[in-house]
Each structure stands twice: as structure tokens, then as C-alpha cells.
Amino acid sequence: MTKLTAPLLIATLALAGCGGRFSDSGWNPLSWGSGGSQGPSTLEPEGGYASTGDQRPSVAQITGARWEPLNEGRLxxxxxxxxxxxxxxxxxVTMRPQPPGRISPDADGVLxxxxxxxxxRPDSQQARLPSNPVTDTITVSMSLSHIQLARLSSIEITGAGNVVTIRR
Structure with a gap:
């Protein structure tokens, strides 16, 4: 019993230094419990959420949008x-900045x-070559679960030159 008493007494005294009026002392190893070091008052990023949107330019011309079935939703x-x-x-990317991995429609049900x-780059050889609509098609996909689809009425995809709407 005495072999256990000494380590318990030492541990109790060490933890006692982390709180109370001695919380700002040198005995407090990581300033636990001290009121001086507080975290941020909000989780909002500096400058707000609107400034964290994607800064890449829109692609010029959207030629189409379609649904492909998945076991857990649609593509x-x-x-x-x-x-x-x-x-x-x-x-x-969503027009309204949202947390990564979470997609939710606007209040009217439109994503x-x-x-x-x-x-x-403007000085590259690729920038001087016009694209051929037959061979230079860009294809992008986004998977949506049944839960995400339940809140949607339609999806509106905006490019630099046009807007395509697809119903659920």
C-alpha cells in the first residue's frame, strides 16, 4: 500500500498545480486552466466565408448534363x-461556399x-491552339447520395457562357 501512496501523492500535487490560483505558475506544464490563453471566439474563417470561394475562372461553354444511376444515389x-x-x-463547385464534403441546396431547393x-498559361503552346468540340470535350462528375437528392428539386450549372438546369 505504501508503494502506491507515494506515486498517487505526487500525481495529485502535479495536477493541483494546473488549476486554481496557481494555474499561471511555472508548475503548470501547458498553462492548463489559465484564463489567459483562449481559443478563437468563432469558427468563421478570417474575412468570412464569402472570401473562401473558389477563385478559378468558369469554363466557357457547357454542352450538356445528365444523370447516371448509382447504388447509393446518382452521378x-x-x-x-x-x-x-x-x-x-x-x-x-457550389456557388455558395460550403464546408468540404457537404452539399446542400439553397432555400428554394435548387443546388x-x-x-x-x-x-x-498564356505563353504556352496550348493557349494558342483552339479546342475542337469533337475531341477536346471536358467531362466532370459529382456523386450525390439519396439523402442529398431528397432535398433537391433541380441543379443549375453555370459556365462562363451559359447555364444548364437539370431536374431531379
Whole structure:
């Protein structure tokens, strides 16, 4: 019993230094319980949510959108044509910034998306070559679960030159 008493007494004294009036002392190893080091008052990013949107430019022309069935929902497939060859990192992003991995429609039940991508560098050879709509089609997809689809009435996909709407 005495072998256990000494370690328990030491542990109790060490933890006692982490709270109370001694919380700002040097005995407090990580300033536990001290009122001086507080975390942020909000989870909102600096500058707000609106400034964290995707800054990539929209792809020029959306040529179509369709649904493909999945076991757990549907796959939204969007095809587009860029003005030149060499577009990369093409993706569907929500118009209203949302947390990663969560997609929810607006209050009217419409999910508004933008088709964005990185154009080639202006001094590259790809930027000088116009795209061929037959061979240079861009295809992007987004999977939506049955739960996400239940809240949707339609999806509106915006490009630089047009808007395509697809019903659920």
C-alpha cells in the first residue's frame, strides 16, 4: 500500500498545480486552466466565408448534363468545351461556399454549381491552339447520395457562357 501512496501523492500535487490560483505558475506544464490563453471566439474563417470561394475562372461553354444511376444515389455528369486546349483542374463547385464534403441546396431547393477550371498559361503552346468540340470535350462528375437528392428539386450549372438546369 505504501508503494502506491507515494506515486498517487505526487500525481495529485502535479495536477493541483494546473488549476486554481496557481494555474499561471511555472508548475503548470501547458498553462492548463489559465484564463489567459483562449481559443478563437468563432469558427468563421478570417474575412468570412464569402472570401473562401473558389477563385478559378468558369469554363466557357457547357454542352450538356445528365444523370447516371448509382447504388447509393446518382452521378451528375457534366460535359463542356473550353475555348483553348490545356484546361486543367476542372471541377464542379457550389456557388455558395460550403464546408468540404457537404452539399446542400439553397432555400428554394435548387443546388447552384459552377464549372471551373484552370486555363493554360498564356505563353504556352496550348493557349494558342483552339479546342475542337469533337475531341477536346471536358467531362466532370459529382456523386450525390439519396439523402442529398431528397432535398433537391433541380441543379443549375453555370459556365462562363451559359447555364444548364437539370431536374431531379
Amino acid at each position: 451528375l455528369v457534366v460535359t463542356a468545351v473550353a475555348p483553348t486546349k490545356g484546361y486543367s483542374a476542372v471541377d464542379l 447552384r454549381l459552377r464549372l471551373v477550371g484552370l486555363p493554360p
